[in-house]
Amino acid sequence: MKGRLLSIVVLVALLLAGLSFTAEAQTCQPVYHVVKPGQNLTIIARYYGVTVQAIVNANNLWNPNLIYTGQRLIIPVNCQPVTPCTKIHVVKPGEYLKLIAARYGTTWQAIANLNSLSNPNLIYSGQRLKIPVACPTPSPEPTPTPTPTGPWTGKYWDNRFFSGNAKFTRSHKSVAFDWGTTGPKGIGGENYAVRFTRERYFDAGLYRFYAKVDDGVRVWIDGVKIIDEWHDSAPTMYTADRQLSAGKHSLQIDYYQHEGAAQVTFWPERIDSGAAWTGQYYNNTGLADPVVATGDYNSIDFNWGKNAPKSGVSADYFSARFTGVFHFVGGSYRFTATSDDGIRIWVDSKLIVNEWHVTSARTYTVDVDVAEGDHTVKIEYFEEKGDAVCELSWTQR
Ligand SMILES: [Ca+2]
Numbered sequence: 405m406k407g408r409l410l411s412i413v414v415l416v417a418l419l420l421a422g423l424s425f426t427a428e429a430q431t432c433q434p435v436y437h438v439v440k441p442g443q444n445l446t447i448i449a450r451y452y453g454v455t456v457q458a459i460v461n462a463n464n465l466w467n468p469n470l471i472y473t474g475q476r477l478i479i480p481v482n483c484q485p486v487t488p489c490t491k492i493h494v495v496k497p498g499e500y501l502k503l504i505a506a507r508y509g510t511t512w513q514a515i516a517n518l519n520s521l522s523n524p525n526l527i528y529s530g531q532r533l534k535i536p537v538a539c540p541t542p543s544p545e546p547t548p549t550p551t552p553t554g555p556w557t558g559k560y561w562d563n564r565f566f567s568g569n570a571k572f573t574r575s576h577k578s579v580a581f582d583w584g585t586t587g588p589k590g591i592g593g594e595n596y597a598v599r600f601t602r603e604r605y606f607d608a609g610l611y612r613f614y615a616k617v618d619d620g621v622r623v624w625i626d627g628v629k630i631i632d633e634w635h636d637s638a639p640t641m642y643t644a645d646r647q648l649s650a651g652k653h654s655l656q657i658d659y660y661q662h663e664g665a666a667q668v669t670f671w672p673e674r675i676d677s678g679a680a681w682t683g684q685y686y687n688n689t690g691l692a693d694p695v696v697a698t699g700d701y702n703s704i705d706f707n708w709g710k711n712a713p714k715s716g717v718s719a720d721y722f723s724a725r726f727t728g729v730f731h732f733v734g735g736s737y738r739f740t741a742t743s744d745d746g747i748r749i750w751v752d753s754k755l756i757v758n759e760w761h762v763t764s765a766r767t768y769t770v771d772v773d774v775a776e777g778d779h780t781v782k783i784e785y786f787e788e789k790g791d792a793v794c795e796l797s798w799t800q801r
């Protein structure tokens with residue numbers, strides 16, 4: 405009789421343990437969201453990783469565009485039944501279930517249940533028991549360190565207010581984006597903000613900073629705000645002029661897109677009289693010393709005809725070298741050169757035009773990818789006789 409009673413108690417205990425375990429395993433708390441000002445269903449759905457339709461269904465919303473601040477929404481988050489995690493314990497001599505349970509911070513009933521022990525008092529040395537343990541929280545996917553591909557750091561928020569943490573960070577060669585209505589990858593086409601930062605060297609001089617955006621933009625140099633156009637807008641160009649000392653300066657561009665199309669392009673340009681090009685002339689066609697004249701120019705746009713380019717230089721059988729450092733925002737550029745007679749052009753160490761021969765005036769066109777940054781452009785030119793022409797220009801494609 406006593407033995408039977410004990411069996412019943414044990415059985416009830418086992419049943420209870422089983423029931424409570426089952427209940428725990430299935431527990432899935434409903435998630436509620438209280439709508440805050442400015443939030444719409446798209447934002448809320450994205451935040452919880454569910455679809456707008458799922459929220460609409462869960463709340464019987466008749467018009468998904470009509471939600472109000474303070475409204476309490478059920479969020480149908482994915483509710484996975486919890487699978488208990490276990491580890492194996494090998495029973496040692498003298499151990500009993502309660503002792504083992506205490507060691508693992510569980511109950512003997514839970515162990516008995518998990519191992520379908522018909523008699524929890526009957527365990528033996530060497531027996532392998534499954535022990536319910538807390539599941540290790542899955543370590544978050546290691547976020548791959550973005551490979552630095554450029555001097556700009558872009559931090560992207562999926563809201564217009566830089567609120568909360570940035571969704572991701574990317575590096576960029578330049579700030580020149582036309583995202584249209586699709587938006588940056590991983591963000592969507594509307595309601596986002598990007599903060600671009602970098603340091604760069606500037607020669608001393610007067611610079612014009614250009615920002616062409618849809619919608620809002622703010623620009624800082626060394627922490628001083630120089631452009632403040634924080635409003636919705638069709639694509640608009642804003643500029644600000646600043647005198648800079650030689651050295652490194654920090655740049656920050658805050659940008660936001662509300663709705664419709666989106667673009668942001670930023671670049672600086674030196675606008676003071678600091679001549680862009682320096683030139684040296686030689687009285688031979690092979691750039692052989694000595695230099696017989698020099699000149700500073702803002703553009704290479706020479707049509708000397710039958711005249712000499714400068715006093716001290718012959719009208720025929722001369723050569724010249726022009727060099728300048730220019731800032732490129734990065735991308736594909738079309739270089740157009742016209743020459744009578746020969747011309748060679750380099751961007752940094754890359755020879756992009758090599759037409760070192762006698763000719764009447766001819767125009768050469770070449771498309772070159774130029775990374776964002778300062779680049780040295782060098783022209784070598786020679787005139788044999790007759791007319792003399794030397795011109796170079798480029799445009800971003
Ligand atoms: Ca827009």
Ligand SMILES: [Ca+2]
Binds near residue numbers: 711
């Ligand atoms: Ca000539």
Ligand SMILES: [Ca+2]
Binds near residue numbers: 745787788789790791
């Ligand atoms: Ca000629």
